[in-house]
Amino acid sequence: MNKSIFITSPTGTLGLALIPRLLSLNYTIYSTTTHDLTSPPAQHLSSLGVNLTQATWDSSSDIFLPILSKCTAIFLNTIITFSSPESEKQQFSRLITLARQAGITQVIYNSAASFSSISQHFPGDFESDVHPIVYTSVQNKQFNETTLRNAGFDSYTILRGANFMQNFLEPKADMYPGLKDSGVWKMPISNTTKLPLVDAEDIAKFAVEAFQDPDRFHGKDINIVGDELRPEEIMRSLSKRSGRELRYQEIEREGAKNDPFVSGGLVVGCMGEFMSREETEEFGVELTSFEKFLKLEEDAVKKTYVK
Template sequence: MSQPKVFVCGITGTQGGAIARRLLSENVAVTALARDPSSPQAQSIEALGAKLFPGNFDDSSALERALTGCTAAFLNFSPDFNDWTAELRWAKSIIAAARNAGVKHILYSSGFAVNAPERLQHWDPDSVMAIVLLSKQSIEKEVRDAGFNYWTILRPGNFMANYLPPKVIMYGDLPQSGIWHTALLEETTLPMVDEDTIGRFASAAILNPTKFTGQEIELADELLRPEQILERLSATAGRQLKAEYMSDASIEEKKSNPFILGQFAMRDMVQFVDMEKVQSWEVPMSSFDAFLERNKDFVKKTYQQAA
């Protein structure tokens, strides 16, 4: 392949930002769309060398401009709770534009269980979570069938960044009350992933596409129970945090909350990861302790000032 140039989706977000920073540190050219190129997040990544174009994923001309000359494209999307069709529509638009631009390698960051959600003990095909997972499953199929020279699917586990703003909102009033009301079980083991690890895997795949083509890789740095997560958060925040496990009746009352339903379904999500297989790729891994140390000031601000 020629010198890589990569289009990155969601460059101002958790995954996209981590991937862009990793690629730029490897002197790989990065392009992206930004709804507001003047935002602090956009300007900070542009200052590192990324080329940003104004526009969104429904803007075909903006996609064409941003993908010109690119050799690879990294896809990742967050669900639009007002338009469940958006993720698949965006993926199809970017894939079409990437094909027209001569992109050789398409990468997609999907999620745990997307390939076989029916294996989840509490899988409900009529739930909001099912809508999200099946949409991502359809995108995975688009990626496999699109005809690019190389394709790679990454499936990250539970983001360590979920315990910091803005994502921590999914855990209700945890920062304020210090109590995590959760639909997980005390014995649940969560496959935790640092966004920097996603960035390292994506960069490794882009720089060595023949090694990673056709691969579907579940990503986790560490397996932790809720109590272990809170113990480490507490130590960093300087404040005691604890978990309260919801009864089935409470979960039923809150079944309209997609975050509660998601936690309920995640009780056996760990079945999808083989840590030895993840480590066999010989890509440097992280840990929750390393993530917390890197973000310790933000952790303290989040959990101390909110109290």
Template structure:
């Protein structure tokens, strides 16, 4: 496997980091591009042998140099809130460079989605960029492609994501939720994204042309609160907001709509969907939310240190 080389975008982040670590553990060569190669995350990647090149996704010259020799690409972009459609344009350019580099298998980590009520909503634009990029990945002439659609990240409950998605919650322990207490969230542990991506790179023909939902466990939201409370011993709890309360909060917290979407993601799944059974079809054992919280107990302690 030592001659295999994958280029992993966003390796200093949550999912890209999991993919990079798991490929390195399999003995693959892994390269990435990081805006700040001196950051703690970039240094940690360097320490396990990931080639960290300095540069941004908007720097085509740096990307061309960094991608040389990579036959596999983990494509994982982040919507820019000021211009959510930019994910498509950034992806288009990266795919052009990947073709030049001779990439033979693209694994694109997109997202699970359900339509938002307002077609002009920023989230609808962001989702459209992802679906358009999925189509581009499929039609760009790569010998193999795989699309992964992760559900709701378990890491959303940890810093830094919690500060964006649930402002104030890290300080108080109180999640103000735009969903019913009966909501069920299709959650994904980013290590499971790493497992799916690594499995796809190891068996490209098996994963070729697949569009897969990527879920570790469908978790009732109240159970998620109880698990965090039990494992951390901290006063983590939820208030379930009425529609009127949500309407009143949306102008100052527009990302609250992500919670409404998260609560509806189960609608995209077939009745009786069984995430661990789906994963086992691909030889993957998924984690549970309980595993995740226990593994990240020190991160939860740090995030909720005042609670």
């Protein structure tokens, strides 16, 4: 059995969670990087055991096809860029086409909360009330999911993680302006709202399960939630682990159209309406609570919040 997998975005939060798990199960990992192969990120991946090639998404198919032809599966994790929001769809389509040409049989795609679910539960008009980059990002995921479903692979799985627990740690905590400096998390979310959270490691666990049992996970759209907490409870847990007083403050939705961070908060605030830990538990994959996550990441918590 060929146990070779191509991984996109290998130095991202999810890539670094997934790669060691696959290597421990004797999978061979191939990937590309925009960095010079002697750079620290590239050297780190090589030290993990990743077979790395320097390339961009626009590189010739003569570079990608020989790599993909060594693999039977691919993990896709594409990310929107502020400078060219529509390019994510183009990159995804190109990778799907190249994967088909190379004979890839299984694809696992790390998507996000579905467009239809957000539109249905969003507190207002989703298109007109959020920042364009947020709307385009969710649209891109919908386009990518449809492209994958229609591509004709033997097996595909779509994973949709909730709000990353890692978002509360450096360097991602900067997405919450003022939180680290003032100790106040400000979002347009009611404190009565239960927010679905997920550890990136749990998404990696699902990906590994799907790679090992493609028939069971074929055609599945899986919402992954490890914990459900109110904003105040999240801050209380961070305070306990960091030793610093942190609190939550609900703010008005005003300005959401002009601020991607506020818009993102509105999206997160409605995710609990259609994503739940109970649903995720049905797959029998071990999940990580926020308390457990913070305990495992205690050094990172203190580095983020203790001055």
